[in-house]
Amino acid sequence: MNALSPADQAEPADPLAAFAALRTPEGTALLDELRDHDPARELATATRLRRTHPAALVSAALGQARLRQRAVAKFGAADAYRMFFTPDGVEQATRTSVATYRAERFAGLGGVRRVADLCCGIGGDAIALARAGIGVLAVDRDPLTVEVARANAQALGLQDLVEVRCADVTEIDTSPYDAVFVDPARRGGRGRIFDPEAYSPPLSWATAAALKAPRAALKIAPGVPHEAIGPHAEAEWISDGGDVKEAVLWFGDGFRPGAFRATLLPSRATLTAAAPLPAPPVGPVGRYLYEPDGAVIRAHLVADVVERCGGRLIDETIAYVTSDAPYDSGYATGYEITDQLPFHMKRLKALLRERAVGVLTVKKRGSAVEPEELRRRMKLQGPHSATVFLTRVAGAPTMLIGQPLKRP
DSSP states (O other): OOOHHHHHHTOSSOHHHHHHHHHHHHHHHHHHHHTOOOEEEEHHHHHHHHHHHHHHHHHHHHHHHHHHHHHHHHHOOHHTTSSSSOHHHHHSSSOOOHHHHHHHHHHHHHHHHHHESSSOTTTTTHHHHHHOOEEEEEEEEEHHHHHHHHHHHHHHTTTTTTEEEEGGGGGGTTTTSSEEOOOOBBBBEEEEEOGGGGGGGGGHHHHHHHHHHEEEEEETTTTOGGGOOOTTTTTEEEEEEEEEEEEEEEETSOOOOOOOOEEEEEETTEEEEOOOOOOOBBBBOOOOEEEEEEHHHHOOOOHHHHHHOOEEEEETTTTEEEEESOOOSSEEEEEEEEEEEEOOHHHHHHHHHHHTTEEEEEEEESSOOHHHHHHHHHHHOOOOOOOOOEEEEEEEEEEEEEEOOOOO
């Protein structure tokens, strides 16, 4: 039988009552005390706190303290330790850097003074919009989530700009607003939902709501099929620090229907194509290899990188670009290739031993080999480092070995 965590042993029957208790002076003091608590010592901490506080409040405070620690990665410590969260809210909330970029794009259009934020969750996007000077109606149908979003607006001093309402978003009249933002739920009881029509609300409903507004943005999964986007939206894929975070469909004045866009944060470098680009050339591996940012790949803009560097693909199905001359780009990471070998574990191990490689970065596209398994089998030892690409070249399994290019 599994032991219950301290937060689970006295779980309150009413989540709203438990959350309200966290906002009392006693609850606030407990959360302040738990800010830097060690989760590994949670049982001892819970036992100590229950001597002077109600067990239900201690459980709620410990759970909230864990959520705040997790939320620091998305919201930063300054906000995360003032805000409140639910488990789903931490998982599904937009990273602050992405929400800020999106809010500032809205604000930069001119004339966007009020936005209806539908499916607002714990309020991360509403907060970013308010900080950009935009008034927000934040709507969600879950009562606890609504209370958390309202508490977050108050905690950050934004309550005058953010109205939070508990309602079904499909029943909200958005006509008084300058723009609409919709973030449909993309997770269910079995995990992530990949069919856009299984979102809650479905993508078709969100698109219809967007087309009724002067301007609108729909947040969707970055893996959405391009054919599901439709002709009326400008589709933008956003990465942050090299990781693709989301796709956004933009509608209305100021956007380019049918265009695909890739934006890289924190630099905000942007590539845009108004129409599908012709298939890029394919050819042998040159001295340099370029790994396009994931947002560029998702937006099907690899051909743009190929054209910019005067290069070619190493395989028609693989998003690695190669050239014979160095190319400095904010849209791709460059490497100088020293070796090209047919895929062969023993040959790779011998080469790495010969060069005293003790640190190996493994990248792969079009290979089933797991990087950790490969590193384990190499038995690395030595003062040098290298990068190996496990991929295909002209259809053949291939290993490319090199070093990252130093940017000027």
